Amino acid sequence: MSAHPALLPPGSTIGILGGGQLGRMLAMAAARIGMSCHVYCPDPDSPAFAVAAARTVAAYDDRAALEAFASACAVVTYEFENVPAETVEILSGLVPARPSGRSLAVCQDRLEEKRLCEDLGIATAAWARIDGPDDIRDAVEQFGAPAILKTRRLGYDGKGQANVMGPQDADAAWAAIGEAPAVLEARVPFVCEVSVVAARGEDGTFAAYDVAENRHDGGILRVSRVPARISPEIADEAVDVARSIARALGHVGVLAVEMFVVRQAQGDSLLVNEIAPRVHNTGHWTIEACPLSQFEAHMRAVAGWPVPSTARFADAEMTNLIGTDADAWQALAAQPGTALHLYGKAESRPGRKMGHVTRLFPLGEMPAD
């Protein structure tokens, strides 16, 4: 449906496709402003169901269920960008969806992300399109190694990735990612990883939360802290990058842009790593450190409300609880100044995000690591 929904009044029903922890936190945020949420997910044990006014358990290609869902909702949004094309196709024409198909299409495909940045003059690490092991060898010859091979689609949390240390790894890396269309990215030595989580409204207004500094382990986010230990100039540049991307996508809602800070003789600069057209793990600290979290910012934008203030009133460090980390909930619950979040997942598996903790500090008083 190309028509945009009007500014939705409190009491409207917002549909959320996907019932994981992001859907759960989106539903809770929407409830704050009196919105009612309908969560659609194939998994009957979806964490988001416990805080939603209505639930649909059905496959993403179940046309009848999607039609009923669409008719129950004033607008629909997504917890994740890898919505099957068929789902988008069925929903489109039935209910307005935010963000738009363009945000999804670009962010579903690493190649499209790279091309978007190229078009916008935004720097990334050297990259090449890969459709077979020969392409890997050619790219390594061109920009060197180490490099990382990533499937164009459906990769997350380090999945669908393989290291390439030299041309000799081409065949094994190609096999490791399942011989799927991919991109090869040069590995860059970076000072730190940062991300900008920002909201863009239907009217084009844009507001970014303060830049977060992130640390990944094994491809999975471990810690985000804010403020990032970067210069004000680099912080401003990071926000400008996110603003350009959001504008180019015609994005409505929250989006996140992950970047590397690289240091060269002439000073620090930024390379875009990934774009996510949704609320993001590196923005979870906004729940406690800001009066309006990234989740509420997204749901407000989805409802056609103006982009809200992204003001922050505390420094914060967010640590993911992965796999069995959450088993320590008793000790974590006892830490002063610490908010514990558990996603209500029954089963802990290695690499599975089970929750997170956010420690707050008075502004300007966050200790070094």
Add this chain to the structure above:
Amino acid sequence: MSAHPALLPPGSTIGILGGGQLGRMLAMAAARIGMSCHVYCPDPDSPAFAVAAARTVAAYDDRAALEAFASACAVVTYEFENVPAETVEILSGLVPARPSGRSLAVCQDRLEEKRLCEDLGIATAAWARIDGPDDIRDAVEQFGAPAILKTRRLGYDGKGQANVMGPQDADAAWAAIGEAPAVLEARVPFVCEVSVVAARGEDGTFAAYDVAENRHDGGILRVSRVPARISPEIADEAVDVARSIARALGHVGVLAVEMFVVRQAQGDSLLVNEIAPRVHNTGHWTIEACPLSQFEAHMRAVAGWPVPSTARFADAEMTNLIGTDADAWQALAAQPGTALHLYGKAESRPGRKMGHVTRLFPLGEMPAD
């Protein structure tokens, strides 16, 4: 059931009796720590249902429904203190309940509240038990007028109250409150109204949020701000009062004590006005200003968890949205640094609490009114 529930692990189901905005915010807080909530309320349009994993729509004296509810929950708590005695009687023996019957019994009856304070040596305004208009005349003769007549039971938000300007008002006031057992309280000139919202754990540990300063209009809370403009000594004394009351009640969970600050030649002092054995409207600012809100503190205590940190990272001013105030949601949503809460109530009625807004300020930077 006299046995206390063990420390409940995440994933447990907590029952909430009452489905209004307090139940709604309790359910959302419990979901943060991975608890599942089952809300029981006679009203099919209860605001709390939209964020609860399970719902029961049934009367508070429906024995079969209460039994099924009890069997589905590991522990039960209350959104309000005026739980019918019959409900408590049916639930007791079936499921542990927090707070205990003693907290409810005392706080359901203004006379018991006054007696508790008297026993603890905690000051209140002069008061008298009223069982008829003659008692009113006697009390006015004893401690003067103006005074306020309040039903012992079931009063809230200014309901069940009548002003007594002198003995001539006795008959009319008695009629105005429905000839119900009551107390007469001397009206005291006060510098300000304050409240302490605090949590007490199963193990007797106690933690208070910073004292809030409150303003009522027509018996209904209008604004709470923190920090209160009182001396550190009075603030400490207010917390001590709340601690004594919580201990005497054997309270588990959050409770709130409203007090008047009165100024005399020898300095300021406190008079207890009301006790609420639950989360309280004057603690709503904790949602944004603290990493752990009063709602989460209550649910943690109800789950047998240790009392959490009540640290605060911002100054805050909370304003209730009453009746048609919430119609201005568009303007309110656009105010920077302001969190808007709407309770999902379909119908706005005069005096009905429809939502609230909390404005944050950096610590120490809240402007005067």
